[in-house]
Amino acid sequence: MTIRQTVAISNPNGFHMRPMAAFVETANRFPCGVTVTRPGKDPVNGKSMLGLLGLNAPQGTELVIEITGPRAAEALQALVLIFQRNFDEEPEATR
Amino acid sequence: MEIKRGIPVSPGVAIGPALVVDTEGVRIPRRNVDKAQVSLEIQRLQTALAAAGADARANQQAISDKLGEKYGAIFAAHAMLIEDPELVREIELLITQKLHAAEYAVSRTMRRHAKALASLNQPIFSQRSSDLIDIEKSVLAHLVGRTGDPLQGLQEPAVILAHDLTPSQTANLDPKYVYAFATEAGGKASHTAIMAGVLEIPAVVGLGRLLMDVSGGDEVIVDGNRGVVILNPDEETRERYLVLQKQFGTFAKRLDELRDLPAETKDGTRAVLLGNIEFPQESDHCNDRGADGVGLYRTEFLYLNKTEDPNESEQYEAYMSVLRAIGSKKPVVIRTLDLGADKLFHRSDIQLDEKNPVLGMRSVRLCLRNLALFKTQLRAILRASFHGDVRIMFPMVSTLMELRQCKMILADVKEELDEERIDFNRKILIGTMIEVPSVALMAAEMAKEVNFFSIGTNDLIQYTLAADRTNEHVASLYNAGDPSVLRLIDHVIRAAGKQGIEVCVCGEMSGDPIYTILLLGLGLRQLSMTPQNIPEIKKIIRSINIEEANQAAQEALRFETAREVNNYLREQTRRILPEVVVN
Numbered sequence: 001m002t003i004r005q006t007v008a009i010s011n012p013n014g015f016h017m018r019p020m021a022a023f024v025e026t027a028n029r030f031p032c033g034v035t036v037t038r039p040g041k042d043p044v045n046g047k048s049m050l051g052l053l054g055l056n057a058p059q060g061t062e063l064v065i066e067i068t069g070p071r072a073a074e075a076l077q078a079l080v081l082i083f084q085r086n087f088d089e090e091p092e093a094t095r
Numbered sequence: 096m097e098i099k100r101g102i103p104v105s106p107g108v109a110i111g112p113a114l115v116v117d118t119e120g121v122r123i124p125r126r127n128v129d130k131a132q133v134s135l136e137i138q139r140l141q142t143a144l145a146a147a148g149a150d151a152r153a154n155q156q157a158i159s160d161k162l163g164e165k166y167g168a169i170f171a172a173h174a175m176l177i178e179d180p181e182l183v184r185e186i187e188l189l190i191t192q193k194l195h196a197a198e199y200a201v202s203r204t205m206r207r208h209a210k211a212l213a214s215l216n217q218p219i220f221s222q223r224s225s226d227l228i229d230i231e232k233s234v235l236a237h238l239v240g241r242t243g244d245p246l247q248g249l250q251e252p253a254v255i256l257a258h259d260l261t262p263s264q265t266a267n268l269d270p271k272y273v274y275a276f277a278t279e280a281g282g283k284a285s286h287t288a289i290m291a292g293v294l295e296i297p298a299v300v301g302l303g304r305l306l307m308d309v310s311g312g313d314e315v316i317v318d319g320n321r322g323v324v325i326l327n328p329d330e331e332t333r334e335r336y337l338v339l340q341k342q343f344g345t346f347a348k349r350l351d352e353l354r355d356l357p358a359e360t361k362d363g364t365r366a367v368l369l370g371n372i373e374f375p376q377e378s379d380h381c382n383d384r385g386a387d388g389v390g391l392y393r394t395e396f397l398y399l400n401k402t403e404d405p406n407e408s409e410q411y412e413a414y415m416s417v418l419r420a421i422g423s424k425k426p427v428v429i430r431t432l433d434l435g436a437d438k439l440f441h442r443s444d445i446q447l448d449e450k451n452p453v454l455g456m457r458s459v460r461l462c463l464r465n466l467a468l469f470k471t472q473l474r475a476i477l478r479a480s481f482h483g484d485v486r487i488m489f490p491m492v493s494t495l496m497e498l499r500q501c502k503m504i505l506a507d508v509k510e511e512l513d514e515e516r517i518d519f520n521r522k523i524l525i526g527t528m529i530e531v532p533s534v535a536l537m538a539a540e541m542a543k544e545v546n547f548f549s550i551g552t553n554d555l556i557q558y559t560l561a562a563d564r565t566n567e568h569v570a571s572l573y574n575a576g577d578p579s580v581l582r583l584i585d586h587v588i589r590a591a592g593k594q595g596i597e598v599c600v601c602g603e604m605s606g607d608p609i610y611t612i613l614l615l616g617l618g619l620r621q622l623s624m625t626p627q628n629i630p631e632i633k634k635i636i637r638s639i640n641i642e643e644a645n646q647a648a649q650e651a652l653r654f655e656t657a658r659e660v661n662n663y664l665r666e667q668t669r670r671i672l673p674e675v676v677v678n
Contacts, residue, residue, distance in 0.1 A: 018169060048179050
């Protein structure tokens, strides 16, 4: 089964290194496949820092997270949460 | 293949494996391995990756404890990159399929990704490329160990690629192993460039971004004639440069044959070609090229890296060894100390907190405030003057009063020597450098005070255009062909001529073939340059008539921009001597 959800980047620093690490760490906790796609571009491996680094997703862009395999719903929820919480950064503190 | 353009500072062509020098000082020893060694390389890679990953995790912990988890997390990201399965697979492929050594495979992979990130055109993201370079260094450090200064103890040939090299790093390069060097920063007249010329190592500087595009071990061509650096050349380019390398050798050899011929125009106007030297050993470089003497003997090396000022006999010995090598009949112009207070580390008493040292307490200004230091040098020079045609020259003079003060102190020292019955040349010739625009404008008055002028174009250009030659952002303003510089030089030569004193040019300009016709045409009959430039300049002088040069100089003075001046002079030089390398 494949499920997907679109997330928006609201953080002024874009999808940067620290949340990427959190993303990979979270993705690696699940046995399913994870890809991330910036619309119009090729999907990248969501369990690879290098892949995510190549996304180039600044503030205001959208990303599609796609999960395939066991525990997909659980994984998707955990990964989407990272974006919903704005990477755990206070808006005014992000510089 | 990738072609980069920079500023050529030392002629010659070299092809060799890159040695990338960065601040971490990690050196990649070799590019490829035998097939039998592949599994060993994979094993080395995995060990190094594991160690580097552990380092990053430890860093994460340490920084989190110290500054908070948010900051430690950046190293978690590093660790995850190091352990990234895709990255590891890429590196391993280079080892198994291309037989790259682990170090080279790591460097190639990381730099490819770093470059891709840097080109994203998004400042926030492109800065991450430095994270990748950081990781590369960490893994490499585990693979090859930290080697300290990678320039020390070179055992095999290399082309050095660096962001910048200090003059002392350059001075210590071993020409036997260092085929060439190329740097991202630097300008034509920086001391690093000057040192490259002295060591006769082909060099290109001011290349802009370079290190990210190259891995240690890549094949690199440095074309010090044209200011071109080629990374991983294709076969055709490689062949072309091998031919060029050979041709340059033969042109250089033909120049060698000029050694004993005079620097005389076709219609018999004789010019005097002198050598600039810094170390006594360089006297041989002058003799090897048939120099008419030493037009600039820089004495700074006597003072650098010392725990105390050099004493009189130490200086006297250095001057005498030059005199012995050059001979007592040829002129040796000794320039008094031309350093800033910031370079005299051993003298904590004269360390100043200067906001702008280039406009501060340096050179003759420093000497006039430290008379003991100044007098010691003057004594040593005067004593040496008894044994040959030693001349004395004051640098960085900016007013008539300063020059008079220098002369007064010289007179004091002479008197002291007289009282002590120590021999010296009473008629020693005294000169001043013209390198500050103020004295160039006052040349008529200055000419009445001295026996000769020496135009130091490097500083004269820097001060006239207010542009630091080593600052890559403004280096393009610094241009010997700027009409303002030409007019100052013209004015100084006329003032000297009116007073009947000698005038010489001793900046890099005098060794640059495109300015030879101009300088001769402006009336200069003495040029002092890096010894290795002498044959080429002589060849140009021997290929022209003085009337041609006069006309060309008048024409050059009419232009309004440096570009027009340089284009015109380049064209004239090519016309007169097609095989000369003009940039």
